[in-house]
Amino acid sequence: MLRQFKSVVHSAKVAKVFLWSNIDINIRLMSTKMDRNNFFFRQLFDPVSCTYTYLLGDLTTRDAVIIDPVLEHAERDAGLIKELGFNLIYAMNTHMHADHITGTGKLKSLLPGARSVIGKASGATADVHLADADLVKFGGYQLSVAATPGHTNGCVTYICHEQGIAFTGDTLLIRGCGRTDFQEGSSEALYKSVHQKIFTLPDHYTLYPAHDYKGLTATTVGEEKKYNPRLSKSLGEFIKIMENLNLPYPKMIDKALPANRVCGIY
Numbered sequence: 001m002l003r004q005f006k007s008v009v010h011s012a013k014v015a016k017v018f019l020w021s022n023i024d025i026n027i028r029l030m031s032t033k034m035d036r037n038n039f040f041f042r043q044l045f046d047p048v049s050c051t052y053t054y055l056l057g058d059l060t061t062r063d064a065v066i067i068d069p070v071l072e073h074a075e076r077d078a079g080l081i082k083e084l085g086f087n088l089i090y091a092m093n094t095h096m097h098a099d100h101i102t103g104t105g106k107l108k109s110l111l112p113g114a115r116s117v118i119g120k121a122s123g124a125t126a127d128v129h130l131a132d133a134d135l136v137k138f139g140g141y142q143l144s145v146a147a148t149p150g151h152t153n154g155c156v157t158y159i160c161h162e163q164g165i166a167f168t169g170d171t172l173l174i175r176g177c178g179r180t181d182f183q184e185g186s187s188e189a190l191y192k193s194v195h196q197k198i199f200t201l202p203d204h205y206t207l208y209p210a211h212d213y214k215g216l217t218a219t220t221v222g223e224e225k226k227y228n229p230r231l232s233k234s235l236g237e238f239i240k241i242m243e244n245l246n247l248p249y250p251k252m253i254d255k256a257l258p259a260n261r262v263c264g265i266y
């Protein structure tokens with residue numbers, strides 16, 4: 001009887017430990033994986049330029065891509081990719097950045113086999129040039145390319161329909177958008193890109209921008225359609241808002257643009 005009782009207590013303890021470890025695992029998985037499948041997602045940050053970098057991977061094949069890496073964090077990112085056992089296929093940019101130097105070139109040297117990727121209209125050198133409707137495949141996943149010019153000519157948005165997520169670069173920021181007063185910027189083009197290529201996605205799609213300056217990490221199509229103080233307005237009002245931003249000359253532009261024309265290796 002005593003043995004039976006001890007056995008029940010032991011089983012209950014094991015069950016409790018098992019339950020708690022499962023909860024713990026689930027919490028940890030929720031923070032690194034989206035939906036219940038083998039998709040890996042990690043948002044990384046550069047506090048100097050407030051740039052978000054995204055590492056996406058297929059946990060089965062171990063193929064991964066990185067979006068908008070920053071030169072100064074190439075070793076951090078390469079270390080994480082190696083530690084997690086990923087094979088970096090593509091080091092990608094959403095556009096030719098003016099506020100930081102891309103890490104794609106350095107990542108190629110740290111992780112041989114990776115190829116640099118950028119929109120063809122950017123005019124930048126890369127191993128792979130993308131155009132509207134192209135697909136970027138890694139493992140069992142793919143990113144659809146949407147040309148979203150306006151902030152720059154070569155801006156693209158990467159959409160993963162399987163996960164209901166999109167990486168909007170500087171085309172659409174959380175409650176904002178990229179400036180349109182340099183690098184072939186066009187307010188009209190940006191407005192049309194957002195309304196035709198991003199706001200036409202389902203409202204629940206989560207959007208991940210290239211930057212946020214207030215600590216916000218993501219938004220949704222539905223939220224931005226409703227609350228974006230610029231892009232929820234008419235085209236005419238949007239153009240006026242953009243004309244009156246009076247932004248200072250970008251600090252890094254003279255250094256960043258020449259470097260970013262050649263994957264940050266200069």
Ligand SMILES: [Fe+2]
Pocket residue numbers: 095096097098099151170178
């Ligand atoms: Fe930008």
